[in-house]
Amino acid sequence: MTRTTTTTRRALLTAAAAAALALTLAACGSDPMPGMDHGAAPSATTADHDMPGMSHGPDGMAGMPGMDHGANGLAAEQGGYRLEGSLAGTEYRFTVTGPDGKVLTEYQPEQTKEMHFYAIRSDLSGFQHLHPTRSADGTWTAPLAALPPGEWRMYASFIPGAGSGKGTGLVLSRTATVAGQAEPVPLPAAATGATVDGYTVTVAGAPKAGAAGELTVTVAKDGRPVTDLEPYLETYAHLTAFHAGDQAFAHLHPEGAAATGAGGGPTLAFHAELPKPGDWRLFLQFRTGGTLHTAAITLNVAA
Incomplete structure (x- = not known):
């Protein structure tokens, strides 16, 4: 092989190596790193927490399972306890499942009640504080007054009487949409x-x-x-x-x-x-x- 041929082949190999390196670097900038899946569709659980009209925390994240929002009541699950509920007319029916996955039927009273239930619209109007009734299977029913159209958040405040969180006060919540044309109510100015x-x-x-x-x-x-x-x-x-x-x-x-x-x-x-x-x-x-x-x-x- 002549010296010219050898030099040419080395140049070609060097160019090929540079091209491969460029492709690798480009891939690192756009593809997920090992263990990360940026392109995956949201899981059913995440979508369940991020419902239409849901109010997000200041970090822009919804109440995903297991996420601790500092006990500010914006998560549907905390400490293994999970709130599941739905609005039927003006009744909100819900259950709380414990860390074992079973519906919770044991509660400790707080200020004389096993459950304090709150409803408020996203503009902080329409406040309601109720003490719902619980059936033998652990389903709670909160009979609400008429709800104007808009996005609402429903809170369950309670102390579990069983499970790893027994005796610990929790506040869980979910959002619910009331159909119709919402008329926002301006927040009154701060006052004494x-x-x-x-x-x-x-x-x-x-x-x-x-x-x-x-x-x-x-x-x-x-x-x-x-x-x-x-x-x-x-x-x-x-x-x-x-x-x-x-x-x-x-x-x-x-x-x-x-x-x-x-x-x-x-x-x-x-x-x-x-x-x-x-x-x-x-x-x-x-x-x-x-x-x-x-x-x-x-x-x-x-x-």
């Missing part, structure tokens, strides 16, 4: 008070996101302090909050139980721990004269 059924409710306190703090609520009527609040769920008031934008849930626990045979008010204290900054819609429920009142207030939480 609200009026409901002739009662004036004032909130004081400046909690910071992610930090434990205290909110005090004062109830008055016709300018006079109210001192005849009746026990409701073992306390003189019940307070829940929902975050504007993603509908994250928070239960603000009262400090102290209702006294036997004595009226409550005018000032009530709550332990407040709201996990993120921004506007939260607070719903305060209290009872007087056998009637339950619900006051709604927008609270802005600083970072």
Whole structure:
């Protein structure tokens, strides 16, 4: 073989090697790495959690199985417990399955109830707080008031009485769509008070996101302090909050139980721990004269 032929062959081999290397590098930039499947269709489980109109968390991710959203109520599964439900007319029927895959039939009461159920529309209007009934097979039925069209989120707040999470409070949720033309309700501006059924409710306190703090609520009527609040769920008031934008849930626990045979008010204290900054819609429920009142207030939480 001549020197010229050898040189030519080496040049051809070098060019071929360079072309192969270029193809390999291009493939690494577009194909998934080992163990990753970027092109796979979403699984049935993921699609089940990411339903049309579902509100996502701030990271843009839906409540996939096993995902921990910081216990903010936006996941349908946590700690092996899973919420399954559907809306039939104005009834929401649901079950909770435990880590063993079986429908949960054992619960521990929290504030006198085995299950606290909440419904709220994506614009934080239409708040409902119910205590559904459970059948022997573990199916819960929540009879809701009429639901205006739009995207709703349904929350189940409970303490399992069996399984690895026994005794641990959980909040799970799913979304539901009510057909029709939705008329959005603007979120009221942040304020320190609200009026409901002739009662004036004032909130004081400046909690910071992610930090434990205290909110005090004062109830008055016709300018006079109210001192005849009746026990409701073992306390003189019940307070829940929902975050504007993603509908994250928070239960603000009262400090102290209702006294036997004595009226409550005018000032009530709550332990407040709201996990993120921004506007939260607070719903305060209290009872007087056998009637339950619900006051709604927008609270802005600083970072």
